[in-house]
Each structure stands twice: as structure tokens, then as C-alpha cells.
Amino acid sequence: MNAIEKQLYAKPRSNVYIYIISAILIGLIIGSVFVIDFESMGNSGWTIAKNILLGIVTPDLDLLLNFTTQGVMYLLLETIAIAFLGTIIGVLLAIPLAFLSASNVVPKPISWITRLLLIVIRTIPSLVYGLMLIRVTGPGPFAGVLTIAIVSIGMLAKLFVDAIEDLDTSIFESMTSIGCTTFEKIRFGIIPQLTAMFLSIGIYRFDMNLREASILGLVGAGGIGAPLIFAMNSYRWNEVGSILIGLVILILIVEIWSNNMRNKLVRG
């Protein structure tokens, strides 16, 4: 065996590992092809697809620019209101939970229990909360607000905890040397560090909540989702088109705004 062949066989062994993983993956994919049922697609599918596209290209402009309670503008505003209020309540609930689960603030067992609670809250899908809360408040945007608030808690608290555990405590040393009390250290050393982070996290979640709020209407929890599903069920594709256009534009605008704001907050 010459040196070149030796080098050839000396190639790291991780290949076997990669082959096994790939085999498992391919097996899973092939398996899933059998599970997915392709028969369900009828001939009408293409006609409907064409109609939907036509509807989007020729939206119902009256509905889109209508400012009455039935119009897209009003519904979008309602969706924003649901997302906004939901985010505010979510933030208010998440802040104490975040402090209770920060391992550098409370004893280990308490932080552990709070974390478990947060994981449980996060696992339940938003639609389930929506359906449950409708039983409490009746259908309408109020249920949507509560749903958004609960759904946001999990992620907000988790990101808040990261911010709290990342606090720069070196400032304490210098504040001690200035002669500050503990209260003063929290007020002028911690709060300025946290507000920028918390605001940025809140804005990020508002952006996500807007998407979340737009589908809550499907279960009757207010916002633009309900009219969308009605329009679809009655094959009014022009209305579907105008609702979708309004929704996509709104979400894009909010996303751009949220990215700008967060950049400003975090980088100054």
C-alpha cells in the first residue's frame, strides 16, 4: 500500500455515522409518503386553485378599503388591538414569572417549578386555549386577547430570564464604591439594563402575536380569521383575496417596523 492509498483509507470514520443517520432519515421520509394520502385531491382542486389566484389578483376593493365594522380595515384594526392588548397583559404576567424562574434571583427549587410550569403553558397549542377561553368569555375578541396573553407568557418569560441571567453585575461594584443602597442599585443599575431588552422582546412577541391573532378568528375568538373562513366556505374568492392582501401587507409592515425598533433598542 503506498502513501496515497493509506491516506485514502485514513479518511475519518464519521462516514458510517452519516450513512446511518441518512438511512434513518430516508426511511422516515419514504414511510411518511405512504402515510400521506394523495388520493384526496380531486379534479376540482385545480379549478379552485385557479379561482383563488384570480380572487387574489382581482380583490374586492370595496371590502379592502371599507372602514365600517365589516370592512377589512376595521377587522385588521381589531386584530392589531387583540395582539397589542394580549402582548401587554402577557408581558405583565411574564415579568414576575421570569424573576421566579431566574436561578440567580430565587432558590433552585422555586426556579425549577416555575420553569416546568412555563414549559407546560408553552406546549398547549393556541387554538386549544382559544376554544377553552371561549367557554369563559363567550366568542369574540375578548377571548382572543386572553388567548394571546396566555400563549405569549411561555416565550416571553423564557427570553426575559435569559436577559436577567445575562445582567452585567460589574456595575454593582462601582455603585457600591459610590455609596449606593441596594434599592438604588436596582433602580439605576438593573432597570436601565433590563428595560431596553424587555421592550425589544415585547416588540418581537407583538410581531408574532399579530400572526397568532389573525388565525384565532377561526375558533371564533375575534380578529380577521373568522371573516376569512366564512368567505372561503362560501367560495367568495374576491373577498378572500382582499382579506389576504390586507393581512399580508399589515404583517409585513409590522415586521419591518419591529426589526427597526429592535435594532435601535439593542444596538443604540
Place this chain on the structure above:
Amino acid sequence: MIEFTNVDKVYPNKVKALQNINLKIEKGEFVAVIGLSGAGKSTLIRCINRMHDITHGSLIVDGTDVGKIKGKEIRNFRKRIGMIFQSFNLITRTTVIKNVLVSFVPQLPFWRKMTGLFSKRHKLKALTALDQVGILDKAYVRVDQLSGGQQQRVALARTLAQNPDILLADEPIASLDPVTSKQVMDDFQRINQDMDMTVILNIHHVEVALEYADRIIGVREGQIVYDGPAHDVTEEVLDYIYKGKAEEVKQEMDEEGVYV
């Protein structure tokens, strides 16, 4: 005036950080404390404003017996002593002026502490302090956008705004490059001369210490082994302070590119 009499400092883990320190520093002196890392430089400085408690002996700072005061007295006592740190210890996410204003926090009335609104008088004082270290134009810039040297000047301004009698500095230039180190050391010198403020700093760079300080204190294994004017420091003295490692320390610094 600062007066150490037979001061010992033992850490809870039984490490003797300072042994039998006797020292007198007059108002307006510029003192550099040198020695190997772990020799007790930092402990010595931190005893002066009671960031560390002393175990035995007495330490009198401007008539106050530092070992005997407690609680609110300590906080009031600390207001008269400024301190600068190696890592600047600033709130990086807010503006420069807000960092400087922190030095007025202990004297604010309660409602101002809650709202975080500072009076015009305090703002003027803070801006004046920033002007003294030459970064007035950065007053409303966020700290994380400044260079290391500028950040150390913000820390210096914060201390000046406190209007202290004594300025302590714990390795103030250890995380700065040679050029900015020189600027910061010049600031210290100017403050010492113009405002007649006592400056005590511990420092890793011997050359810098010898160039700027009037008086050198050599610390070795928790004891003072040299105390005298900077121009009397000879190779032998340095060799003794650094346990014969003076050459190594120097070499290390050449590698870091220190030339001031």
C-alpha cells in the same frame, strides 16, 4: 490623609492578604502600588474605601476610623472617595450622561430616585465632569458605541462628578491599548495636579508607574517591601518586589507592546 497602622487582612479562607501594613499618604500625593498579581495590591486599595474590611490594626482616612463605621456611615464615607475599575463598570445600554449622573444618586430626594429625573444642577455638574476628561461631545451617545479608552474616561467623569477628596484606581489601564493608556494616565496626572486630589492606583505596568507617580509602594506577599520616591526605584528594588521576576514581567510587557 490616609494612615494605616499595623493593618492585617485575612480572608475567610485563611489567606493572609495583608500583613502589618504601616503607611501614611498625604493629601495631593500621586501614589502607584506595584507588585505581582496576587501580592495584595488590590486588597490594599479596596481597604481604603471599605470595599474590604480590615482584620486587625487601624486605618484612618481624613479623620474617619474606617474599621469602626457601619451601615449608612460607610455609604456616606464612600461618597468622598472615587474609584475606577479595570473593566470600567458602566451601564453600557444607556447614554454617557446617565452613567455620570449615577454618582449623584445617593443624594437624590425619594421622588427623583423613583422617576429617574435629574435636576438641571446635577446635569450641569455631570457635563462639566465630562468636559474635564474631554468627551463632552459624547454626552448623549450610548456607552456601547465608545472605545475602551473613552469608556474609561466616562468612568473617570463619573468619579469626578462625585467631587471626591481621594481617587482610587484598580488597574485602570489593564484593558486598554498603549495609546489610550497614555491618555487616561495623563488625565489622572492633570486631575492630581489641577484639583490637588490624592490619587492612589495599583498598576501592572512598572514603566508607566515610574513615569507618572511621585511615590511607589512595592507590595510582595501582603507586605510593603518598598516605599519611596519614584526616581529612587532601581533595578534591585524591582527585582526584590517581583521576586527576581522583574525581567520576565518586563518581557511580558514588551510582548504586549507597552511603550509608554
Place this chain on the structure above:
Amino acid sequence: MFDKIFPPEKIVLPNGKTVLEKRSRTPLLFIIVLLGTFLSIRFTNFDFNVLVKRGHEFFVIINDMIPPKWDYFPSIWQPLLDTIMMSILGSTLGSLVSIPVAYLAATNMIKNKVVVMVARLFLSILRTMPTLVSALIATFIFGLGTLAGTVAIFLFTLAYVGKLLYEQIENASLDAFEAMESIGMTRVQAFRYAIFPQVLPNYLSTSLFCFEGNVRYAAILGYVGAGGIGLLLNEGLGWRDYASVGMVLLMLAITVFLIETVSEYFRKKLI
């Protein structure tokens, strides 16, 4: 804009120097948030009294879920499997298709601005569309069932992975790419051998992360008839059979937890 309406305050130092202090934005921000909250409360009929009076109902439901109905398990595992398979197929196809789309959306690969813009617009619109809405549309085109759900997941994955991938391609170093082009490779070949290896670990990690999220999404797609476990959730909640809902949620939580743990393990290995 703000500085024009509220001009900065001029502060004169004792030594005659002047500084401009910009007015604080905090009060304005505070008023906007307060006003927004007030309007939102009006808009959404938020009523604290209802919450106080009927809030306990929510916990009654949760109480009904515990203990879950264990013997419901046999009817759960098939839809659960469907959900997972939908996510796997949709995520895999989505990640694969995202490569050419991301290539077309990267400004350093494609010099034609129109192509880049169209590709980006396509990705943005897909990303903006909530998964449930695309699933709903898919059920109209592909009929009720798992295919519709797979399509919805495919579209979301394509948009999400595509966006992150084109950003990574744009940040990749072009040195090797230029060298390969200079030895006579086409741009696509050079991309394959110079850029793709650079972005591969991140790409795989992003795809895995997206897959994790997709399992959660897939779980609710059944609500609009797009197959999987969501259908059971819908039925259980509709019939107020909360013990069964509890069982479904428990199984879902275990599945999501397992998948996240495995996927997180591989993602850590990749980076």
C-alpha cells in the same frame, strides 16, 4: 421628526460651552402605549369583571383534563403518527426546495435585480401567511386530509429556511467561489463547491429547528381538516370531553419534548 416638534434643549456650561440635549422620548412612548391599551380595551370589549366572575371556568376545564383518559390512547397514536409524518415530509421537501429559491434571492449569487426581488417577495409573502391559513387554502385545493397539512408545512418551511439561508449565503466568504469560477466552473457549480459547504451546518441546523416548530404547528392543522391530531382536539373540545383532550395534550407534550430533545442534540453537534 421628533426633534423638530420638540427641539433639543440647549444647556450652557459654566465655562460657556454648550451642549444640545435631545428631549426624552420616554413620555411620548408612555402616552402612546397607554392610549393604545385604552383603545384596545374598547375595541376588544375587554371586561375585567367578566374575568373575575367567570375566570374560574377556565380552571374548571383544566381540572376536568386531570386525570387524562388513559384508554383513549389507542385512538390517538395513528393521528399522532400522521402529524409527525406530515411534519417530516413537509419540512424535508421545504428545506430542499428552499436551496434553489435562496440561491435566487441572494444578491451575491444573482446579479439580476428583478430575479432577486421576485424571489424575496415570494419568500416574504409565504412567510407572512399564517400556517393555518395556508392549510385552510390547501384543504380547498387538495381536499381534506394529510396532504393539505403537508403542503402547508412545506410552504412555511420553504419560506422560513429560505430566508435564513439566503442571508447566510450573502454573508459567506466569496474567496473560494471566485477561485473556482476562475478555473472554469459555472456559477452554480462554484456555488455547490464553494458556498454550500460554508452554509451547510447552519442550513441543517435551521431546518431541524424549523422541523421542531412544525410538529407544534402540525398539531393544530387538523382543526381546519388538514389531517393529524388537531382533529381530535377539535372534537374533544367540541363535545366537552376534556379528559380525552387532556390525554391528547399529554401525548402531544411528550412527543414535542422528545423531538425537541433529539433535534437539539443534533443541532448542538452541528454548530
